[in-house]
Amino acid sequence: MAKKASLVFIPAPAVGHIVSAIELAKVLIARDHRLSLTVLIIKIPNSPSFDALIEALITSVTAIRFIYLPQLQFPTPDRAQSTEGLISVFIDDHKPFIKDTITQLFLATESESEPTRSRLAGLVVDFFCTSMIDVANELGVPSYLFFTSSVCFLSFMLHLPNLDTQTHNDFKDLETELVIPGFINPVPPHVLPLAVSSKKQDGYTWYLYHSRRFSETKGIIVNTFAELEPYAASFLSGNDGIPPVYPVGPLLDLQGQMHSVMDQTKFESIKRWLDNQPPSSVVWLCFGSFGSFGVPQVQEIARGLERSGHRFLWSLRQPSVGLSNPTDYVNHEEVLPEGFLDRTAERGLVCGWVPQVEVLAHPAIGGFVSHCGWNSTLESIWFGVPVAAWPLYAEQHLNAFEMVKELEGLVVELRLDYRGGDDLVTAEEVERAVRSLMDSDCKMRMRIKEMQEKSRKTLIDGGSSFNSLVCLIKDILDES
Structure with missing residues (x-):
């Protein structure tokens, strides 16, 4: 019997990144039985909710091997000052454990009782895990980058080392827009990730570090599809200085497995309310x-x-402390305008966290005011739900800029330059965006339905993502 070719996935310790990695692993093994997949789980210190979500998620997947790495503590402030730096250093601290785990699994001397041990074909590393390229090099195997955001954002990251050389001022101080290969339009500095706004920031240093390492990989796997981002995808595919790019998305957790531990009784009451709309x-x-x-x-x-007059479902959460996730407000009446819940009782529902896929799939949903995280963007397209863009952090502002400007009004603009704090989005802005979003004659609704159809066709035999996945597997098996 021929040995299988094994890939080891190293996702960042964030639920959305782990979910996307698992979905990629699932489509790979479904497409070719010669592949074997192992996912290494980096645990977050003192985070029982994260542990419970991951445990619930991985117990539902039987064809993939999951291995928990030893629990490490977060770096001290003298080693990392930003969230990006904290995550990057924390992941880098796992290098010896990851190398040892992989060596024991694949590279130790085979015993006669294990004649079919899988051959290690490569490592698949996340955005914040590029230091694991060193581990792949030490083990003598290729590395692949799994990029869980858009091709446009990938274009920016690949161009960041050039921008660093060409631009002497901080991006936040620039008065001119940036020309970035892969973008049709000049890019305003205010839509770049906040972490790169100043070169003095620890976050900027780490963004630059990761961006420089992308080109060391043998290939870049992206959770997108060519029909969604045709200009950027075409640019990257024809650039000799960039590793092969494989758009294989949309990779989505359509079964909602990551939310299997939530209070289903609570969601059932929300579903009943939606059923009546x-x-x-x-x-x-x-x-x-x-x-x-x-x-x-x-x-x-x-x-x-309230002024918009439209029906609404509002998942309302309060700010977190440190790196912990936000929590639900205990008493909505204490934070909402006086009488708001009574005045909107017939057409609105305020709730806490709810499973996103289940809500977007419900026929009562006609619009989505979203932060434009990439998973959320792909899910809204999959279910054909129009979006009003209100980005909050990370690369979300660039995602929103792409959806609004690059893709010809695929998304309604609510506010692209929001940075929080004292910079409030006004009631007038919210009202205007909701009215535009829910306009039944809106051309955007036709656009989103067209893209919905393309997102589903791209995954079937002959579709662009299907073909890209075939090319990726061929590359992996040739190397193994």
Whole structure:
């Protein structure tokens, strides 16, 4: 019997990244039985909710091997000052354990009782895990980057070392827009990730470090599809200085497995409320696992929703402390305008965290006010739900800029330059965006339905992502 070719996945310790990695692993083994997949799980210190979510997720997947790495502590402040630096150094600290684990699994001397031990074909590393390229080099195997965001953002990251050389000022101080290969339009500095706004920041140093390492990989796997980002995908595919790029998405957790530990009784009450609403009549507001607002912004959103006159479902969460996830507000009446819940009782529902896929799939949902995280963007397209863009952090501002400007109005612009703090999005802005989003004659609805059809066709035999996956597997098996 021929040995299988094994890939080891090293995702960043964030639920969305792990989910995407698992979905990629699932499509790989479904496409070719010669592949064997192992996912190494980096644990977050003192995070029982993260542990519970990951445990629930991986117990539902039987064809993939999962291995938990030893629990390490986060770096001290003298080693990392930013969130990006903290995560990067924390992951880098795992290098000896990852090398030892892989060596024991694949490279130790085979015994006669294990004649079919898999051959290691390579490592698949996340955005923040590029230091693991060193491990791949030490083990004598190739590395592949799994990029869980857009091709446009990938274009920016690949160009960042050039921008660093060409631009002497901080990006936040630039008065001119940037010309970035892969973008049709000049890019305003205010839509770049906040971490790269100043060269003095620890976050900038780490973004630059990771971007420089992307080109060391044998290939870059992207959770997108060519029809969604045709200009950027075409640019990267024809550039000799860039590793082969494989758009294989959308890779989505359509079964909602990551939410299997939530209070299903609680969601059932929300589902019953949605069941009683007319088709495409409800605007849903949800801002991802790290999205939250303080009281002043909450009150502006509430006033805007009330003035819009539209039905709404609002997933409302309060800011977190440190790196912990936001939590649900205990008492909505304490943070919402006086009488708001009574005045909107017939057409609105305010709740805490709810499973996103289940909500987007519901026929009552007609619009989505979103932070434009990439998973959320792909999910909204998959279910054909129009989006109003309100990016909050990370690369979300660049995602929103792409959807609004690069892709000809695929998304309604709510606010692209929001940075939080005292910079409040006003009730008028919320009202205007919701009215535009829920306009039944909106051309954007036709655009999103067309893209929905393309997102589903791309994954079937002959589709662009299907073909890209075939090319990726051929590359992996040739190397093994």
